[in-house]
Amino acid sequence: MPPYPSPRTRKVSVTVEKAARTAPAVIVAIDGPSGTGKSSTSKAVAAQLGLSYLDTGAQYRAITWWMVSNGIDVADPSAIAAVAEKPEIVSGTDPSAPTITVDGTDVGGPIRTQEVTSKVSAVSAVPEVRARITELQRSLAASAVYGIVVEGRDIGTTVLPDADLKIFLTASPEARAARRSGELKGADVNATREALIKRDAADSSRKTSPLAKADDAVEVDTSDLTLQQVIECVVTLVEEKRAAK
Ligand code: DC
Numbered sequence: 001m002p003p004y005p006s007p008r009t010r011k012v013s014v015t016v017e018k019a020a021r022t023a024p025a026v027i028v029a030i031d032g033p034s035g036t037g038k039s040s041t042s043k044a045v046a047a048q049l050g051l052s053y054l055d056t057g058a059q060y061r062a063i064t065w066w067m068v069s070n071g072i073d074v075a076d077p078s079a080i081a082a083v084a085e086k087p088e089i090v091s092g093t094d095p096s097a098p099t100i101t102v103d104g105t106d107v108g109g110p111i112r113t114q115e116v117t118s119k120v121s122a123v124s125a126v127p128e129v130r131a132r133i134t135e136l137q138r139s140l141a142a143s144a145v146y147g148i149v150v151e152g153r154d155i156g157t158t159v160l161p162d163a164d165l166k167i168f169l170t171a172s173p174e175a176r177a178a179r180r181s182g183e184l185k186g187a188d189v190n191a192t193r194e195a196l197i198k199r200d201a202a203d204s205s206r207k208t209s210p211l212a213k214a215d216d217a218v219e220v221d222t223s224d225l226t227l228q229q230v231i232e233c234v235v236t237l238v239e240e241k242r243a244a245k
Contacts, residue, residue: 025146025147027141029156030042030167030234032169034057035175035196036171040231041227041234043149048235056150058098059089059133060124061116062102063089063102063133068115077122084128084129088103118195120199121203127208130208147164154209156214164245166216167220168217168220169219169230177190
C-alpha cells in the first residue's frame with residue numbers, strides 16, 4: 001500500500017466528501033439474516049456515498065465476547081442482564097476501516113470466533129442487552145453529520161423507525177450458506193447452512209425486537225445478484241431518497 005492515496009484516489013474521495021457535504025444527511029437501515037451480503041453492501045454503499053457505517057451485529061458480538069471472557073453463564077438471562085451495563089463498547093464508523101473495542105481492547109478478530117457466533121443469539125435476546133446496545137446505536141446515528149448506513153436485524157423496525165430508507169436483504173438458504181462458507185475459507189457448506197438456519201430461527205423468534213422486515217422496507221432478494229449489482233441497486237435507492245429530501 002502506498003503511504004499516500006494516489007492522485008486518482010484522492011480526487012475520488014474529495015469528490016465523495018464534497019457530494020456528502022452538499023447533500024442532506026441520510027439515514028439508511030439495512031436489515032436481513034446473515035449471508036445475504038449485508039455487511040459488504042452496507043460498507044460499500046457508505047463508502048461510495050461518503051456516509052458513516054455501523055455494524056450492529058459486531059456490537060452484539062462484542063458484548064457476547066465480554067460475557068464469555070468474564071465467565072458469565074450465557075444460558076442464564078438474569079446473569080447477563082445483571083452485567084449488561086458493564087462493558088464499554090466503542091464502534092469506529094469509517095466504512096473503509098470499521099473498528100470495535102471493548103474496554104479499550106480491539107476485538108475485531110475475537111468476535112468472529114465460532115464460540116462467540118454460537119452464543120451471540122442467546123446474549124442478544126436479553127432485553128437489558130438490547131436496550132443498552134440500541135441506545136448506543138441511536139446516539140451514533142444521531143451524531144453522523146453526513147448520514148449513516150446502519151446494518152442489523154431490527155434497525156428499520158425498532159432502532160431507527162424513522163430512517164429515510166429501509167432495505168431488507170434476503171437470499172435463499174443455499175446462496176447464504178455458500179457465501180458464508182466461502183468467507184470462512186472452505187467450511188462445510190451443509191454444516192454452515194444448518195448453523196445459519198438455527199441462528200436465524202433464534203434471532204427471528206426472540207420476544208424483544210426479532211429479526212423482521214419493516215412494513216415500509218424495500219425487499220431485495222440477492223440470491224441471483226452479484227455484490228456489485230446489489231450495491232448499485234441500494235446506491236440508486238439512496239440517491240433517489242436524497243433527491244426527494
Ligand atoms: O450480523 P452478525 O451475524 O454479525 O450478527 C450477530 C448476531 O447479533 C445475530 O445472530 C443476531 C444479533 N443481532 C441482533 O440481534 N440485532 C442486530 N441489530 C444485529 C445483530
